[in-house]
Amino acid sequence: MAQRNTTAFALATGMLCLVQAHAQSDGPSIGGPEGLDIYDELTENAPLSSAVWDVNDSLTHIPGYDMYCHWNTDVLFNRDSGHQLGHDSVRIELGQHLCDIAIPCDGKQTSPYGMRHGRMHYGLDLDLETGDPVMAAFDGMVRISKYNKSFGNVVVIRHYNGLETLYAHLSKRKVEPGDVIMAGDTLGLGGNTGRSYGSHLHFEVRFLDQPIDPSLVVDIDNGSLKSLHFDLHKGSVASMAAAQAESRSKGATRKYHVIRSGDTLYGLSRKYGVRVRDLCRINGISERSTLSIGQRLRYN
Ligand SMILES: [Zn+2]
Secondary structure, eight states: OOBBBBBHHHHHHHHHHHHOOOOOGGGOOOOOBBBBHHHHHHHTOOOGGGGGOOOHHHHHHSSSSHSSOOOOOSSSSOOOOOOOOOOEEEEEEOOSSSOOOOOOOOEEEESEEETTTEEEEEEEEEOOTOOOOOEOOOSSEEEEEETTTTTTTEEEEEETSSSSEEEEEEEOOOOOOEEOOOOEEEEOOOOSSSSSSEEEEEEEEEEEEEEEEEGTEEEEETTESSSEEEEEEEEHHHHHHHHHHHHHHOOOOOOEEETTTOOOOHHHHHHOOOOOOOOOOOOTOTOOOOOOOOOOOOOO
């Protein structure tokens, strides 16, 4: 089960967040890694009040801190965070074995990721009954546990590989920001809170605030990982950002091709009558980029 963080750490992390220019005024709501043990180790049992917390502690204890450089326990996702992938693609290691994941709930998928009723649906919907346990998909630390108008009771967990997972519409939350959680731990109970019509779990996977189709990471039917790693492309992030912009501006019709085995930029160029150079520009990739199966490329 999840373990509680200490107030001392929460306050220290709060100070750090201010230094990081992510203004947070309410110290106690700011989570941090649990563990008086860890704390004692670092400070050699110095009194809590004399502890000096610096960025290295966050690097050590907050999952993915080196990638995000912040730990915000209030804002679900920062769409305009400006995080950039430094290279054409980033390989995200998911686990040692395909079974290194816990499926968040038992129900079948009722709605996939993608465009739905003219709007982008950034997660998978899984069927459940109100009160069914909802489990963390991977080990990590709870970043958000709050009520949100759209998501209802919602929990966001940061994982050690930088991925974040979101669990929405819960009837009850059983974790707090800063809790260390293991794959399979119950984080709350399923429900129908927020903008939801009928009990279900809305499950999202994000990397650096960008939504990823969860079905590229997890095979819900088999209860396993899709593969041991996931290659996130600059192009797929760009096209996701484009899809977000599209869902915000009515009337714009942007078209995407989902890469299948054997697809090449030149093949797509011929198929859709768009120059390779333009395909690359629209998707923020280079002509030498490797396409991966499941990647979405915008072609208009
Ligand atoms: Zn949903």
